[in-house]
Amino acid sequence: MGPKMMAVVKQKRAPGARLAEMDIPRLNPDDVLVKVKATALCGTDLHIYEWNRWARNAAIKLPQVMGHEFSGEIVEVGKAVVDLKPGDNVAGETHIPCGKCYQCQNGQQHICGNLTLYGVHTNGSFAEYTKIPAICARKIPSSIPFKIGAVLEPLGTALRTCLEVGVSGKHLAVIGCGPIGLFAVAVSRAMGAATIIATDVVPERLQLSKEIGADVSLNPMETDLVEAVLNMTHGIGVDAVIEASGSVDALNQGFGYLRKGGAVGLIGLPSTPIKLNLGPNVIFKEARIIGIHGRKMFATWITMETMLAKELLNIDPIISHLKSLSQFEEAFDLIKTGKGCKVVLDPAL
């Protein structure tokens, strides 16, 4: 019997999870073992927790330690690991590439053809310790606090989207003020976006978007977004839309107020196939659409770390709560109800 740790474990193909004692993971030669210092809840975790349709259809093997956004300190490295050592602070990159496929050979390992997802297809980070392939343990400087380290994964998704659609000097709409949308607001602000219009249906999140730097925060339940955005842009529309809500209606509105020749970055996952009016909204507009599934490994990380080191990103307000592992039910409740934004668990609490 090896050493034990506490972890939040999904045990049954049904809603819920429980705190349980687990073996501390044993390493393969290419793995590292990380003492988790901070680990954040993501919408995907909530899907698994609630065991909704998406979760039921995902290739999840139970029992499984939940969670995938984390930072911590390496305590042990596998025999083949040469670039990392105990004592290094790391953040988790959740995309585990195979290293051999077409995409991995083509500079696109973050969308590896055989991609596995840490914390979805493997045990995750809602635990005192976690193991992760060394290639996914991104060393971070000690100047980055662990609670920030725990959200680099979603921050990187937002930052990369901003770079792909182009925000400097541009008029921009960010649809959905969950954590990724808010990160996109913070990054756009830092990169000199001219106008940032944030939209959401939750008033608290709209309020938060203003703190982060949105110029205008609009609720589609109260405002005709297409009309409002076109008015604000002299009838032209915005240069770019960052879609972080997964909402069908919101996306179609977004196409309605996108300018001709504009760009759309898609992050939010719609739960079902959605209807798009490609003629007027994409072809006549010559819209550029790009799906974003993750961070370039590791160009996106480099930019993100650099901007954080220079304190250019106003993201602290997005981390709304800090909880212990045993408070995981409360934590899930906070994000489910929208009362919390980014909720971070600290296994040491």
Next chain:
Amino acid sequence: MGPKMMAVVKQKRAPGARLAEMDIPRLNPDDVLVKVKATALCGTDLHIYEWNRWARNAAIKLPQVMGHEFSGEIVEVGKAVVDLKPGDNVAGETHIPCGKCYQCQNGQQHICGNLTLYGVHTNGSFAEYTKIPAICARKIPSSIPFKIGAVLEPLGTALRTCLEVGVSGKHLAVIGCGPIGLFAVAVSRAMGAATIIATDVVPERLQLSKEIGADVSLNPMETDLVEAVLNMTHGIGVDAVIEASGSVDALNQGFGYLRKGGAVGLIGLPSTPIKLNLGPNVIFKEARIIGIHGRKMFATWITMETMLAKELLNIDPIISHLKSLSQFEEAFDLIKTGKGCKVVLDPAL
């Protein structure tokens, strides 16, 4: 009473058209008058001819001379025209930009915010003479035959799409072997595409795609395209899809055999909003999608003219029939039934 000409005129909000005598157009200061040497039928013309739903909803004022793809010789220029003169050969660019709007000021006049379309919103080219704003009369060298000049507009759409998605050394699928799809095959072949897979439901068009240069021509009525294309690409999928059919099913199949990280150029207009599965097909794949509505004015024209001058484009077989103006009904029938591909009218016949 001024001089007269013959023209194919849409007179009533009902199917059909008729050959009629019309006044030769009088010029505004920025217009040129062109003696039409060749003018080609496009799918849009067929919509108007058949007066289908799209046509009924488009802002078409009747009576109207039909047609918009043409070439000819300038016979008169307006008072403000300085760059063109009688005797110049020209081809028609159908996008009439306003010159003042955001897009026109931003290097995107081909998607002008106040765009009007020659031959849709104005009288067109199925006539002995036509007038067009000088900015839309693209001077062409005498080495380009008029019947080729008449198809530069759709050829340019295809060429630009090839440049946007990237074809050199790539595996490519072209969906829809109508004229634009076939032009895309010809351009991709000339630019060193590695594999060109052409798809259509009409056997004659598939046969033509092989003449033009497709490596493989597949009929979705006979073949499971997703399976077939994945097999041909070692399970990876194609680097790029050029969608020139407007078919919902074909586009969704295209997303199915697009590789992760691939690009989709959308040209074909679906007749209704269509369902797309954005999660697996766009976001997880990080697909890049771009809508293409026309030719860059005039970077695309320059490249096209250069490649034609060097005889790099094998497009002659795409022009299937040459008819007189008075044979317009027969011409429409040829493209409606798929017996013809690109049908060109010569007003001198």
Next chain:
Amino acid sequence: MGPKMMAVVKQKRAPGARLAEMDIPRLNPDDVLVKVKATALCGTDLHIYEWNRWARNAAIKLPQVMGHEFSGEIVEVGKAVVDLKPGDNVAGETHIPCGKCYQCQNGQQHICGNLTLYGVHTNGSFAEYTKIPAICARKIPSSIPFKIGAVLEPLGTALRTCLEVGVSGKHLAVIGCGPIGLFAVAVSRAMGAATIIATDVVPERLQLSKEIGADVSLNPMETDLVEAVLNMTHGIGVDAVIEASGSVDALNQGFGYLRKGGAVGLIGLPSTPIKLNLGPNVIFKEARIIGIHGRKMFATWITMETMLAKELLNIDPIISHLKSLSQFEEAFDLIKTGKGCKVVLDPAL
């Protein structure tokens, strides 16, 4: 004899200029007449004033009204001008494109193959009134003060360079803290550059660069720049260099501290051919170098105006002095000695 105005006129092929009475210009159909509200001195003006080698070899016809950076109010428009009217505020774009050449047809009219330069090849703006082709009179909102309007031309050069080399989240060196270099510092700061290292040999300008937003300001007379910059970047070098000094030594140092895979934007004109070590500095480094001669017409202007409207650019401190037309000698002395930075003349003073 028509109406008269005062102007700073270069009269002889020798150093100096004088204030003289001139006819108010008469318009060609495509021109506008602008009442000059503010006009700024540029290094080029100093070359002409001092009648140095560059000036002697440039195709300058004397006598000539000097000056080319300006803003003002339209008081009259030529007969063919439709988009501008008296009362409009405008800033001058100095690149006069022919509209017909390869570059003009290819979306690059700012580097027109037959380019003429307003204020170099034509009479300029150090005057109460100036005429300029309508295409070069960029309408600006009344929210932009005239003294800022007078420096949009060099600001646009800086802004475009920042966009070409990429500054968001990047480590950047700006060589030369004259006005264009300082504008580049301001723009980079606004676009989220991580580190901005400014260099110059004039202490006052280095001080000014800090006010504008440089993180580090270095004098190559006091500091080994290559060593210092490599130290600051962990031996890697900077992602981008913006060269705005024209100095041979400074550029070669810049290549020395550019990182492998970095980008160099060249704005500053060296007075003679310069020696570059292409093997180690460009080829082994895979440096990307781009020469910048002006602003995209008018994509750069749009972005600039948008950022100014949102007050994202900290450029006021760069305008060091405001003088009357008759104080032109004092004004030239200020920029020659480096005591002034951007000196603006107001004909109403």
Next chain:
Amino acid sequence: MGPKMMAVVKQKRAPGARLAEMDIPRLNPDDVLVKVKATALCGTDLHIYEWNRWARNAAIKLPQVMGHEFSGEIVEVGKAVVDLKPGDNVAGETHIPCGKCYQCQNGQQHICGNLTLYGVHTNGSFAEYTKIPAICARKIPSSIPFKIGAVLEPLGTALRTCLEVGVSGKHLAVIGCGPIGLFAVAVSRAMGAATIIATDVVPERLQLSKEIGADVSLNPMETDLVEAVLNMTHGIGVDAVIEASGSVDALNQGFGYLRKGGAVGLIGLPSTPIKLNLGPNVIFKEARIIGIHGRKMFATWITMETMLAKELLNIDPIISHLKSLSQFEEAFDLIKTGKGCKVVLDPAL
């Protein structure tokens, strides 16, 4: 005493080399051992053979097995190698990345900050066997003959340069008809370049460039290149220049006939710093210059292999001679005198 092999060895810091018996290399865990099937001579090898200034200053440790362009069959793999196995055909990538530095983490491992060069800093391939890090052993399909496999390294440099400067539908000059220049001609031809102008001082090489696909082949000893190229391009100049000669004069001529807004790809290494007239040739022209040091790992390889598999590249005529290892002196003489173009050694002969 282990098993032995024959190899061409540089033994002294003086001109020449000799065929000698060497130990077959022993593998580190990440290496593979390759039975060399074909290995080609490159200009760098000639520098080392002749022991010129470049070679004397390079960090070359003697004795050293010469050569770096090769293909062969794996006969043994190190303990840590998982993706390759004995029997695999491979070609050598000569850039050995460290995997840890900024560039390696930033998607630019081919210009690794700690780059070592196989065959320059390590023993090379003019031998019966060679060892190489597994990451540099690029698996190639059996459809690619070994003699072609031996030249993929320089072919990739040429292909990547073509993609960087853009050749499809463009007018292009290739300076220097050594192997890399000729490869660039072949690739440009395959990618639909409109005009390929090849230049060299050796008549045989100009003749060869025509076989490969150049439209025009010019000798600067006989023709004023600037005048000739401008004449051919209606005074506009070429869209792109690929510099593969390293000649100062040729490069400056290239800038002379480059069009405004054109691109220059630099491959050829000048032996000394060279004078460039940045004002008129780069800044006023807004030239884009990019240095190319190697192949993207492995995006360039993928494209190259794909195009070869489809037989799109006419490169066979570039391989002029096939020799045995023991004929190495004759082989060096062939490339030194220009009588040979690409000379390949087959250790089995």
